[in-house]
Amino acid sequence: MNSKENFEVSLKELEGVVKTLESGEISLDEMLALYEKGIKLTKTCTNLLDNAEQKINVLVKSRESGELEEQPFKPLEN
Amino acid sequence: MGTETEEKRENMLTVSQLNLYIKQIIDSVPMLNGIVVKGEISNCKIHSSGHIYMSLKDESSVIRAVMFRSSASRLDFTPKNGIKVMAKGRISVYERDGQYQLYVDYMMVDGIGDLHLAFEQLKQKLNAEGLFAPEHKKKLPKYPKKVGVVTAPTGAAIRDIINVLSRRFSYSDILIYPVLVQGVNAAESIVKAIEYFNEFNAADVLIVGRGGGSIEDLWAFNEEIVARAIYKSEIPIVSAVGHEIDFTISDFAADLRAPTPSAAAELVVPSQTELIEKFNNVYSRLTRCALNIVEKKRFSLKYLEDKNVIKNPNAKLDEKRMYIDSLTMSLDNLISKRMMEKQQSLGVMVSKLDGLSPLGTIARGFSVAKTLDNKVIKRVEDVNSGDKISVVVENGEINATVD
Numbered sequence: 001m002n003s004k005e006n007f008e009v010s011l012k013e014l015e016g017v018v019k020t021l022e023s024g025e026i027s028l029d030e031m032l033a034l035y036e037k038g039i040k041l042t043k044t045c046t047n048l049l050d051n052a053e054q055k056i057n058v059l060v061k062s063r064e065s066g067e068l069e070e071q072p073f074k075p076l077e078n
Numbered sequence: 079m080g081t082e083t084e085e086k087r088e089n090m091l092t093v094s095q096l097n098l099y100i101k102q103i104i105d106s107v108p109m110l111n112g113i114v115v116k117g118e119i120s121n122c123k124i125h126s127s128g129h130i131y132m133s134l135k136d137e138s139s140v141i142r143a144v145m146f147r148s149s150a151s152r153l154d155f156t157p158k159n160g161i162k163v164m165a166k167g168r169i170s171v172y173e174r175d176g177q178y179q180l181y182v183d184y185m186m187v188d189g190i191g192d193l194h195l196a197f198e199q200l201k202q203k204l205n206a207e208g209l210f211a212p213e214h215k216k217k218l219p220k221y222p223k224k225v226g227v228v229t230a231p232t233g234a235a236i237r238d239i240i241n242v243l244s245r246r247f248s249y250s251d252i253l254i255y256p257v258l259v260q261g262v263n264a265a266e267s268i269v270k271a272i273e274y275f276n277e278f279n280a281a282d283v284l285i286v287g288r289g290g291g292s293i294e295d296l297w298a299f300n301e302e303i304v305a306r307a308i309y310k311s312e313i314p315i316v317s318a319v320g321h322e323i324d325f326t327i328s329d330f331a332a333d334l335r336a337p338t339p340s341a342a343a344e345l346v347v348p349s350q351t352e353l354i355e356k357f358n359n360v361y362s363r364l365t366r367c368a369l370n371i372v373e374k375k376r377f378s379l380k381y382l383e384d385k386n387v388i389k390n391p392n393a394k395l396d397e398k399r400m401y402i403d404s405l406t407m408s409l410d411n412l413i414s415k416r417m418m419e420k421q422q423s424l425g426v427m428v429s430k431l432d433g434l435s436p437l438g439t440i441a442r443g444f445s446v447a448k449t450l451d452n453k454v455i456k457r458v459e460d461v462n463s464g465d466k467i468s469v470v471v472e473n474g475e476i477n478a479t480v481d
């Protein structure tokens with residue numbers, strides 16, 4: 001699982017945790033476990049965003065195969 | 079006779095020579111070398127080589143025309159039958175066919191009115207087909223992992239899009255498919271790009287567009303094939319053509335229309351700063367929730383504590399004990415009361431009995447005489463002289479003999 005999938009999954013989980021906590025109908029033990037999990041998840045999500053490295057690629061026709069392939073995009077000056 | 083034939087021979091030309099000769103004459107006329115012709119396109123064929131073959135006509139005349147690929151690629155609209163144009167070029171002869179024709183260097187639409195008409199007609203047609211139906215619009219993904227961009231690789235549009243995407247949400251990768259955004263081949267190249275992304279599932283959302291320009295510049299985005307490719311795309315598409323005021327057919331077919339390329343970039347990704355702020359909010363929301371729950375639990379605990387059971391676990395026992403005590407007490411009371419009652423009635427009985435008992439009478443000084451076989455002597459005839467009898471007195475018996 002790469003970090004991008006991780007983010008989505010963590011975010012979904014976090015939403016679930018908040019929902020359950022906000023409903024309030026849980027035992028103290030469950031609550032503590034959920035709280036701990038929620039705090040961990042917010043940190044994970046924030047870190048994933050902070051450390052995300054954006055790839056900017058452009059599709060270029062390969063000289064050998066004639067197929068399109070991804071290459072890093074370098075903006076051309078006009 | 080002979081001279082006539084000689085002359086004729088001298089003047090005789092092959093077809094090729096004639097055509098070349100005429101070509102040279104025409105080519106040497108300066109006016110025909112740089113000419114602007116007004117007319118309506120007909121018999122238009124865009125060859126796979128990129129050359130465009132067509133005729134220009136007015137009400138009563140027609141001239142053949144050709145536009146080579148190098149010139150055609152600079153066109154900012156797609157030539158079509160019926161479009162009125164002004165064509166700049168030169169007249170020359172195509173020797174093979176003996177045809178003089180217009181070699182077009184540049185062509186522009188004569189009268190925007192026709193374009194507007196074409197636009198309205200296509201819009202109506204596609205609308206009737208349901209290409210713009212709201213229920214067909216796809217929802218954009220909230221956090222796209224990959225944003226596909228279909229636009230020219232140079233210019234303001236791509237720059238703006240990349241700037242906004244990197245500033246707002248560095249989480250999303252960007253994949254650019256460079257396309258022609260104006261000219262004859264623009265529409266086809268845009269369609270190919272959209273199809274590529276769909277075929278390889280190469281993005282979660284697409285931005286399709288270009289910067290501002292004249293209605294002719296934007297025309298590729300009014301082409302039917304582009305609208306259909308957008309409609310067919312499985313990947314949600316945000317259209318971003320020109321400025322805010324420009325509406326194209328693509329905008330209607332797209333899942334979302336952005337007023338500008340930068341705006342499109344803002345629409346497809348969330349703001350990272352806002353997201354992180356949201357996480358901070360969630361953080362405090364979590365804490366608040368947790369505290370709430372603790373408070374709630376504490377409250378119900380207090381409620382329980384206030385009940386005696388927990389505060390003083392013996393209380394209930396004591397209570398029971400007290401109850402038992404009280405029961406015992408009342409039982410005692412009851413019993414002694416009953417006893418007393420019984421005693422009293424016994425006393426009454428006894429005194430009544432006392433009244434009846436001969437012993438009582440004896441106590442008052444009376445005595446009872448009995449025979450030896452213990453029969454009370456009630457009458458004189460009960461005894462004979464000489465009989466031994468006993469006389470019962472209060473404190474004993476006296477033995478006597480009857481005289």
